Amino acid sequence: MKTVTFTASALAIIAVSGTAAFARDNVQVAGSSTVLPYASIVAEAFGENFDFPTPVVESGGSSAGLKRFCEGVGTNTIDIANASRKIRDKEIKTCADNGVKDIMEVRIGYDGIVFASQKDGPAFTAFEPADLYNALGAKVLKDGALVDNPYTKWNEFNADLPDADINAFIPGTKHGTREVFEEKVLLKGCEDTGAMKAMVDAGMSEKDAEAGCMKVRTDGKSVDIDGDYTETLARLGSNPNGVGVFGLAFYENNTDTLKVATMSGVAPSTETIASGDYPVSRPLYFYVKKAHIGEIPGLKEYAEFFVSDDIAGPDGPLAQYGLVSDPELAKTQQAVADEVTMGSGM
Amino acid sequence: MSDATHPAAHKSPARSLHQLDARTKRRNASERRFKVMGIVAIGIGLAFLVLLLSTIVINGSTAFQQTFIKVPVYLDPAKLDKSGNRDPDDLKKATTFTYAPLVQNGLLEVVQKAGFGSELSKSDMKNLISASAASQVRDRVLADPSLIGKTVDFEIFASSRVDGYLKGRVHRDEIALDKNISVAQLDLVDSLRKDGALHKGFNWTFIFGADASDSRAEQAGIGIAMLGSFYMMLVVLVLALPIGVAASIYLEEFAKKNRFTDLIEVNISNLAAVPSIVFGILGLAAFIQFAHLPQSAPLVGGLVLTLMTLPTIIISTRAALKAVPPSIRDAALGVGASKMQSVFHHVLPLAMPGILTGTIIGLAQALGETAPLLLIGMVGYVATNTPEGFWDGFVSPNSAMPAQIYEWAKRADPAFYERAWGGIIILLIFLLGMNLIAIILRRKFERRW
Known part of the structure; x- marks a missing residue:
């Protein structure tokens, strides 16, 4: 028993203090849950x-x-960060402070954001950004005055919408999807309804008015979902009146339970998103630590493979799964091959 | 009893044991009520257990079945081996994208030979078969290049939609908007089934296979994650058992009882109640960022779970040591044994069943743990590579069974959801097995004084 104890404690000490860095032979990726399915298909x-x-x-x-990407350089940090939005200046600065200076930005394609509800629920079939703003915005324009959002039913501000309680499930603030939702839906709706003009007239600066437009009501009619789309799906399952925000690919895998609404009269599909007709879409990216190329075997090959025509092209498996292929893919391929980093003339 | 009640006893009327007075009746009634409440409580508990188990079995049992399609594939040398020298390095240049059309052609031929759908093209076949088919064929060709130029029969996975249709998960009237399958394709599936090219079989890949990407749910298996769990349990067992037992023997038998040991005791009890995610954060900081151990490695997962399991093992070991009567120690010391001899020769063997039970229950707890693994990179699309050799298994990236289940439950294709339930069945079997061993050990070796 004694010897066993000794060997075990010795083992533990070796395991903990033996800091001889383990050579890593696999590429390590983390980030957006929207990009995860695509990244896993490529991987x-x-x-x-x-x-x-x-x-x-x-x-x-x-x-x-x-x-995690910006934590530093070395085999105990990740090589690639997936993102469903562009990297922020603040993050680039954090990266630089931690020694991550050369970052390659790779755009892999576009993703649509759709508004869906229970298939057999109320007829949420057509939305305008203005409708969603009136339903979810913190302050709306009612009878010419800016008030805290008083609406409880959809048909109170648009008679074409169903007589159903407002109950929306939107992505939480840690998701990149939230940013797109705020900019392309709420802000647009705010301008369309005239709420933004009212805010500016009331003496707010342009910037403050924009920030005010992107605020979501906090009285429980709009629920932030911090988990994945499956959680939104589960919440819709128990709320017949619920409207949820999904990625196009997720919706296309669950057409048996969900029905999608058009936005400004356009139905979401890879075609309408590629043509730019469907308004709520955003580019997807991944970011590569250039310092790790050559250190981690297969890193550059993975990045090149990701944007190759076989994978990310219009007939590739990513498009099959729901990614809207990037028309400028050839340029991206060249940039990856040349290892062009951000801020070096791209 | 006391003087105060004495006069009251005098006043009470003569009682008969055969005639119940009001007070006894009340007492009996309250006892009956309590029994009924107990039975109701157990009944509710049992009902929920039955509900839970039946939900798991109903939802999960289909994961153990899979639809296969038998496809003869012509391995065209003009496409697979352009240089014509059968050199393995040249053969590797033909990627799965070259193989995919060959498999689709093969299925198209089966369909047309059977006389259905002559108007179909090979891109219509894409939705019927799994995307894994191409890599299955490619692996076979790379292993045996002499197959090139021949027509070889392959048992390939049907796509998750086709599989779901045969299992009753995908319905004809619900797929109008689904671009991954069409009613015409389902008609084709029905005819192929009658024809015998398409059949259901036991899904060994689910039990022994690796995780698969989002586009091919049908190929996903829990096998690699099971290996990950195994390696973690090994680390936990090798570290937590000796450290835990040594610590408890020292605290229980040798240490002086003073403020310092009291403090240690309180802290151990507190640690047992710390949420497991906290150990994940600790593991990330200590093992990965400070000690530079690899991310996503079962070794790190095992170390984190060791920290989590230690308090449980120490507490149960101390209880087992305490349960050994002092007379055993006194007798050993009395015949001249040293303190250490009395502990290792007499107390420890008698406490062993209790220690083992505690350890196994601690291990079972660690086996079902997901939260700390989130932070050390073991949740995601991770469990894909079979470790190269025994020792590599400790450091090569891997997941764990509960983490794999959590991951599957998040994915878009409903076929993954079915697999998550299937994974729960496998995990439950492991947990039940471990608890059963603990019970048997206790029954067999436990001694009472």
Whole structure:
């Protein structure tokens, strides 16, 4: 028993203090849960077709991924951060402070954001940004005056919408999707309804008015979902009047339970998003630590493989899954091949 | 009893044991009420257990079945081996994207030979078969290049939609908007089934296979994650058992009782109640950021779970040591044994069943833990590579069974959801097995004084 105890404690000490850095032979990726399915499809095909091990892809949200990305350089940090929004200046600064100076930005394509509800629920079939602003904005224009959002039913501000309680499930603030929702839906709706003009007239600066427009009501009619789309789906399942925000690919996998609403009269599909007719879409990115290229085997090959025509092209598996392929893919391919970093003339 | 009640006893009328007075009746009634409440409580508990288990079995049992399609694939040398020398390095240049059309052609031929859908093209076949088919064929060809130029039969996975249709998860009237399957394709599936090319079988891949990406739910398996759990449990067992037992023996048998040991005791009890995610944060800071151990490695997961399990093991070991009567120690010391001899020769063997039970229950708890693994990179698309050799298993990226289940439950394709329930069944079998061992050990070796 004694010897066992000794060996075990010795083992523990070696395990903890033996700081001889382990060489890592797999690419490590983390970030946006929207990009995760695409990244996992690429990682799987990469593992199958190359002699490198399959990369590890974690999720957790764009912000969480970029935070880990900016922790520093070295094999105990991640190589790639997936993001469903552009990296912020603040994050670039944090990165630089921690020694992550050369970052390659790779745009992989576009993703649509759709508004869906229970298939057999009320007829939420057509939305305008103005409707969603009236339903979810913190302050709305009612009878010419700016008031705290008083609406409880959809048909109170638009007679075409169903007589149903407002009950929306929107992505929480740690998701990149939230930012797109605020900018492309709430802000647009705020301008359309004239609420923004009222705010500016009331003496707010342009910037403050924009920030005010992007505030969401906090009286429980709008629920932030910090988890994934599956959580939103589950919440819709128990709320017949609920309206949820999903990625296009997630909706397309669940057409048996969900029905989607048009936005400004356009139904979401890869075609309408590619043509730019469907207004609520955003580019998806991944960020590569250039310092890790050459250190981590397969990192550059993975990045190149991700944007290759076979994968990210219009007929590739990513498009099949729901990604809207980038018309400027060739330019991205060239940039990755040349290892162009941010701020170096791209 | 006391003087105060004495006069009252005098006043009470003569009682008969055969005739119940009001007070006895009340007491009996309250006892009956209590029994009924107890039975109701147990009944509610049982009802929920039955509900839970039946939900799990109903939702999860389909994961153990999978639809396969038998497809003869012509391995076209013109496409697979352009240089014509069968050199393995050249053969690797033909990627799965080259193989995919060959498999689709093969299925198209089966369909047309059977006389259905002559107007269909090979892109219509894409939705019927799993995206994994191409890599399955490619692996086989790379392993045996002599197959090139021949037509070889492959048992390939049907796509998750086709599989869901045969299992009753996908319904004809609900797929109008689904771009991954169409009614015409389901008609084709029905005819292929009659024809015998399509059949259901036991899904070994689910039990032994690796995780799969979001586009091919049908190929996903829990096997690699199971290995990850195994390695973590190994680390926990090797570290937590000796450290825990040594600590408890010292605290219980050797340490002086003073303020300092009291403080340690309070802290151990507190640690047992700390939420597991806290150990994850600690593990991230101590093992990955400070000690530079690899991310996503079962070694780190095991170390974190060791920290989490230690208090449980120490507490149960101390209870087991305490349960050994002092007379055993006194007798050993009395015949001249040293303190250490009395502990290791007499007390510890008698306490062993209790220690093992505590350890196994601690391990079972660690086996079901997901939260701390989130922070050390073990949740996500991770469990994909089979470790190369025994020792590599400790450091190569891996997940764990509960983490894999959590991951599947998040994914978009409903077929993953079915697999999450299937994973729960496997995890439950492991947990039940471990608890059963604990019970058997206790029954068999426990001694009472």
